[in-house]
Structure formats: C-alpha cells, structure tokens
Amino acid sequence: MPDNNSGWVCQASAPFPSLKDNRADADRMLDALKPILKSDRITCDLSLIKRFPEQLRQWSYQARCVCIKDNEKWDLIGVKETSDPRPFLGVAIDVGTTRMAIDLIELESGRVIAETVLDNPQIAIGPDILERIHFSGQNNGLKMLNQLVVNELNAAISGICEQAGFFREDVFLLAVAGNTAMTHLFLGLSPQWVIREPYIPAVNRPGISKASELGLFVNENARIFVFPNVGSYFGGDLISGILFSGMFEKEAISMLVDVGTNAEVALGNRDWLVACAGAAGPALEGGMSPIGMTAKPGVIDEITIDPETRQFHLRTIGHQPPIGICGSGMIDLAAQLFLSGMIDFRGKLIKSRSGGRLKEKDGMRRLVIVKSEESGTRAELAISQADLDSLIRSKAAMYTILETITRYVGISFADISKFYVAGAFGSLIRPRSAISIGMIPDLPDEKFEALGNSSLKGAALALTSRAAYDRIEGIRSRVTYLELNVNQEFMNRFSAAKFLPHTDPNLFPSVKRVH
C-alpha cells in the first residue's frame, strides 16, 4: 500500500471505546482520518454509518478507507477490513464524440487492471456533435441521448469488472472527462446554449456527484468526478490532457495539441496557459474520404513510399488485409506522396509520377492505394484529389491555429520545448509525417511526445493522485481561452499554409523532397 497521503485510500485506526473516550463510532473513524487527511471537515454517508457499530467492533476499529475531497470537504465513501484482500476500484472514462475509453484501476496501487474502448452509442443519433445537440432539443431527445451513454457505460463497467474478476460494487470512485457537449449529455444537461452565441454551458464545474444520481450502477456510495470545462469550446478532456502532460507545472513552455475534427491546443507553462480550438475538418480523422475510418483491424495506419520505385508499403492494424485508412495513415500517405514527388506543392496528383495508380473519371483524379485483389473488402481502395484537397485544408487550418496562438503570446515555435500530440489517434500519428506536410511546426524529433488518450490518462491520474486532483481547478482557472477571430490576418496565414509544406519553405528546413 502506498503511503497514506498520495491517493484516496488510506488506513485508519481508532482507539477502542471506553468510559473515558465515549465518542460515537462514526466520530471515532472520522477523527482518526483527520490527521491523515489533514482536515477537520470530513463527513460520511448514513448508509456507511449504519454498518459501523457492527463492523468496527469486528475489525477492532481498524479499517482501510476510501475518501474523496469535494470543495475542501472530505467524504468517507467506503471502508473495508484491513485484511480484506479485495481492492477498492476506480473507473476512468473518456467520453469522446466517437469513442469512449474506460480504464479499470486499483485505487491503492494506481495499477490499470483492465481497459476497454467502445463506440459512443450516440453515433446512432448523429455522428457529429451538432446533430446530437439539435436532437437533444426535441421531445425526450436529451433523455434518450443521456441514457444511450449511461446504459452503454453501465454495460461496459459491468463487463470490465467481471472480466477482471471483480464486482461493479467494488467501484468506489469514477472520473469522467469529455468535451463540453459530451459532458453535458452525460450529465443529462441540455447543451442547447453551448452552440448559440454567447456560448454558455449549463455548468463549468460539475465537480463531485453520487454515481447513483447519474444512473451508474456501481457501489451505492461511489462518487464520480466530472472534469470541468473552461467554456463551450474547451472541455474537460483538454483539462484532463493538460493535467496528464504535466505542462502546467514545468518552467519550460510546452504545446499540447489534441488532433481531431476540432483542433484543440494548449500552450504554456507553470505561470501561464493559453488555449484555443478551431475546426480543422474531419480529414485529419480520416473522416472525409470514402475509405477513411477510425482505427480498427485492417485499417491502414502507416504508409511508406519508396522514393525510387514508388512502391507502396502499407501497415495495417492487426496485420489484416486492408479495408480503409485512418487519420494517421492519411497524414503518412500525403507526406509520402509529397516526398516521393507524386503530388506537387499544392497537393495535386502528378500524372507523370503516378504510374498505373492514377485513374480519372468525370474530371476527378483518383489514386489507387490498394488494388481490389489485395483489399480486405474485395473493392479497390483509392483516394480522390478532393480527399487530398480536404486534407490540405485541414492541415493548413491546424498549422494556422498553432501559428496564431504562438504569435498571440509573443513567442516563436522555437521557444517550445515540448510538443505533446494527444487525442484518440495521438499515439499513432508520426510527427515527421505531419511535419512533412506542414501540419505541425518543424521541431526536432526529441521535442515531440505522443501522449495517447491523454483525456483518459488524466482521468486515471485524478483517481490515484490527490496532488494531481488538487491541481485541476487551478488549471481550469488559469487557462485563458483565446477566441480565434477568422479575420484577414488569419486568412492570410491560412492561405500561406495551404501549400506543402508551406509557402515559406524556410519554416520547414528539415523537409526535403527527393524529386
């Protein structure tokens, strides 16, 4: 067991009752916790107190306790006999628009016992956030969207607990991070005003609730912490990512980029934090092209093209026959097409360099990536010039956002000591490919760090480290959200970024075309 001061689980030992010390059972336990938690404000649910008289006498007034802090007030939410080998469990959840990720955690050791990823079932209502928000305004729509997510999470939590040999009643703490709209739908709050000027969420700091009040079937006393948001466009998933990256406590300046349909960016250090978000388009998630898809077995996630022979080398997830391409695969593909000279600096397919792969129909060029006989779908996998154009707009938007926020704080990319790439596919993206197409700045390799699902990992951190949890509100209140004004200056930068890698090649000295 770690020391009594790092996480939410600790061991408390109260003196036996006597005529000289006739404090009540509950008060004995709470008093024993005071020096450990360094607080005088500790309370406890009656449902726990009900069992104290019998339990504490059986346990000789010694217990392992799980507690949580809520606005400087502590709640004791679970007790076990010290010799009970079963752990207190926690569940970290990232509620993404597309996918939801869950980690089952041993609260004492911080160990991740099991993990699972599942589709957000709200996709059935609408794949993008706007459709769901509109649906939530209809009769019963909000309730339906809420129940879809809650029911799916209940099933997943039950499943993951069972797999790991535990009961859902062993889960005492949960932490949830998501963007502002997803957080609202998870909490059953209307996200109507999130998308209407002046963009007002129902809540910024949902804080701690009882899990049962949110419809989650775990321990009856379990508490759930929902990450706060800064506003409508900077959600708890980003706060959680900043927490996990640790950038908020370093002296050096870091940049955190969550790559997705929305490009969400945080820049700063222990003294200041600036954030912005902007639409980068779905191309970066492989969402525009007919063959674009999210990561799963058979999806192409890495491509290299031999610059001499222009032969394609594909890697697919699980080494299955290819069925489509994900966001990181698209970035690789564009980078390799450009470096091998198959597309020009505007991203246009060059016929003379494409050999038999180029096809043209109704004035639209397409490049065959996988022939039908090699495809897992038995159909040819190809991308069109339109797909490439879309990708280039997305990468230009991303670069422009990074450039704008960096200039806003008066620094240059060279001042950034760490560049964190986060997001569901943040661990798959290869920085060199993204640099080759001018999507992210041309920094040395060692400055890049893939965080993976930093939203999920930040949630897990909040479940196991009191120190980390204590920093969350500080991060939230320190973040200055920069509203991106799509003004002439922004458009000028965007236009300059719509070339490969950029109109100004001096910005990307490391990018060298072979031909």
Add this chain to the structure above:
Amino acid sequence: MPDNNSGWVCQASAPFPSLKDNRADADRMLDALKPILKSDRITCDLSLIKRFPEQLRQWSYQARCVCIKDNEKWDLIGVKETSDPRPFLGVAIDVGTTRMAIDLIELESGRVIAETVLDNPQIAIGPDILERIHFSGQNNGLKMLNQLVVNELNAAISGICEQAGFFREDVFLLAVAGNTAMTHLFLGLSPQWVIREPYIPAVNRPGISKASELGLFVNENARIFVFPNVGSYFGGDLISGILFSGMFEKEAISMLVDVGTNAEVALGNRDWLVACAGAAGPALEGGMSPIGMTAKPGVIDEITIDPETRQFHLRTIGHQPPIGICGSGMIDLAAQLFLSGMIDFRGKLIKSRSGGRLKEKDGMRRLVIVKSEESGTRAELAISQADLDSLIRSKAAMYTILETITRYVGISFADISKFYVAGAFGSLIRPRSAISIGMIPDLPDEKFEALGNSSLKGAALALTSRAAYDRIEGIRSRVTYLELNVNQEFMNRFSAAKFLPHTDPNLFPSVKRVH
C-alpha cells in the same frame, strides 16, 4: 424579506451572458452567491442545474435562493423567480420518546405558519426507550421502528402543509432534534451500543443529509439537519434547548432543566457548559399514578387548595370534566397538600386534615381528588400514598442532580441568574409549586423562565438563523458531560432531599406552611 445575511434564503442576481462573460449558467449563479454567503465553496445538485438554462433566461438571471452550509461548504438547494409569491418552507421537528412536535416555518420571515403535535408511534412497540432499543435488535426491528416514525412524520408534514395551503414540495429545509436513541431510530441507526457500557452511539454529528435519503417526501433537493448529541445520555434535544435558551452566550450563569422521566440539566455561560442527566422517575410526568397522563383535554394541570377550607380548585385543559392529572398538576397537588397541611414533611397523608377525602384499603391510603359524579370518566380520581411517595423520590432525585452539578462547578444556587424550565411540559410547570416541594432551588420568581418545547424551538431557530446554526457545533464541543456517580455523598444528598421541602428548611426560606 430580511437582509441577505441572516437566514438561509437570499436573492442572487447574475449578469447576463455575453461573449466577454461566458461563464456557465450554474457558475454564474454560484458566483453571484459567493459575496452573499462569503464563501468560495458553493455547489449545487445536478437536478437544479438541469433546469437552469431555461429558468435563468426566463428570470433574467435573478433568483431567490435557499442554501445550506455543511462543514463550511455551501449547497444551493432551491431557486425561485424573485416575483414568485410562494415561500420556501422549513420544518422543525422534535422527536420525543412520547410525543413528536412539528413547526412549519416560512424560511424567509422565520414565521411559524402552522404547528402540530402527535404521539410517537413507536409507543406501540414500547412506551419507554429501553423496550424499543431491545426491539431494534430483533429481526427487522430497527427498520420497523424507523419506518413507524418516518411514515408518521411524512403524513404529518403532508397534512400540515396542506392545511396551510402549501405542498410538501415547498419544504426545502428540515431540522430535527431528539435524544440520542430517538435520533438513532429516526436515522435508521442501531441504538444497541447506546445503552451498553461504555455507551457508544453510532454517530454524534449526523449533520446534513438529503431528506429523500431518510425517506422523507418533501422537495427532492431538500436537506435535513439533525442536531448532534454529546453522548448517549445528552442528546440533540438538549443541545437544541441550550441553543434556544441563549445561555451559551451570556456572561451570567444559567441553568437549564428539562423535566421528564430523565432529568437533563445544563449549567453554564459563554465560557463553560456542564451537563448531566439522571433518572428522576416517571412521577414528574404523571406516569406512575393510575390517573397520571400527559396533557390533553380534561387533564388536570393546575390545583389550588384553600388552606382554610381545604377546598380543591381544579383547572383542566380545555375546561373539560377531569379525567386524570398531568405532571405539572401532580407537582401542584403535592405542593398544595403540603402547604395546606394535608401531608407531612415526609409526604405522608395526614388523616386528621383530609376530611372525607381520605380512604384506606389493605393498609394503603388514597386521597380522592375528584368524586365519581364530577369525573369525566364517571370513576373517582384518586392518588395513593404510593403515588405521593414516588413523586417525592422523583423530586428528591431532581433536586439532588441540580445540587450535585452546581457543587461540581463550585458555585451555589444563588449564583444562578436564570433558571430555564424546558421540556414538553416545561411551559406548564409552576416554579412556585416545584419550589414548595423542594424539587428546584428556592430562587426569586424573576429568575425562572419557562421555555416550553425548547428542543423544537431550537430546531426552528436553526432553520431561520445562520448565526444560531453556526453556534451548534460550538455548543456541542464545549459541553462537558458530568457522569453522575451514585456514591455515598450523592445518596446522602438524596436522603436529605426526600423531605418537604428539605431536611434543611433554610434552603427554602420562601416556603411557608400555613399550618
């Protein structure tokens, strides 16, 4: 409306949302409350936040709010439009062993709108605490005892709200005071250990709960405050009484006596508080004699005996034909019998002074108070020598307890500047009668003050005054509970007090017998 700082209701006004101030709806309201409540730690149930986006826009971001403080953390538990004429209601409850009393209160004005008194339905299980505690240890016994009280309170709260023209959903705050065992049964906690050495309650400070968690049907967000106890024998009812008396903040020394089967006594001032409790016997509540009963129409609550003619003048509650006698009536009766010379200084009936009222059967003398033809029961009402003996033991026990605690702190009765008489029949007792039999010290009339049901009134005070509520834990933690050792010294005092008014008549200079 009183100022924003005295009670739990206040008016909050948040600025309209704008692009420059895009805080979430919940955060706007909570931020607006911060300067009013002088706290940064304010939270709010999701069920309220759910309605905020629509309500606050309708109400122009102005609302009347009801909040409650729990361990220095505030909860916003109800909002109304400022123009809504319906009040936020509170319910104060005294859960006595025999009776339960309820006040329905307008939280803003502090006005008591309606009140009701009802029997504690647990009487059906057992009239005294011990029987109920034993029953609670049986299969399902605790649950049954708990439900009896909770169901009865639900019915009473519904009824009292309806009578006053309101709904039970208008009730947002409740405060409950009771002795330690009754509090445990109300909370569904086992009182098993309260009566076994070393007398450990399950909880001393139940604090704030959601009313719904205790099974009470009021507003879904309503909170309930349950008064803390000092130990097994000094309950929340006494803490509430001390709060209501104000003795804890005066420079002068006061004594508070709750007269009942248990004599509960507090002594002190703003610097110190000492308390004790001891069995005084049921005689003081009219519980021993076959004609003894609690106050209701037809019960004799005042008796005078003409010292010359020895004619009895009876007053009954509601001026109904007499059916029995209550505790204060018994004290009056004993005092008048003594002063008129019908009993001697040992409390024995004197045949020569009793005229035709004295009867004797099997060696036991009885004194007829009401002849059968004047009785509301058509049967003669009489008290026996045994009833009188029992009353004298009770009064002697009470006086001995008062003497012991006073000596313990090193003062004399003369140092007491205020003597509060509390308890269900504290408003009925006549101090001069109690002095005449030597039950309470012989102090000038102006020092006595009848508080009535101080437990109920203290609960009502906690619902309407933040300042009062804030003092409760301070009172609890300051009270030194004095364990009454029934040693030789105590027994000597008790023996000396078993005379009328006392072995040492100098202690009662004002008591003059006519004959």
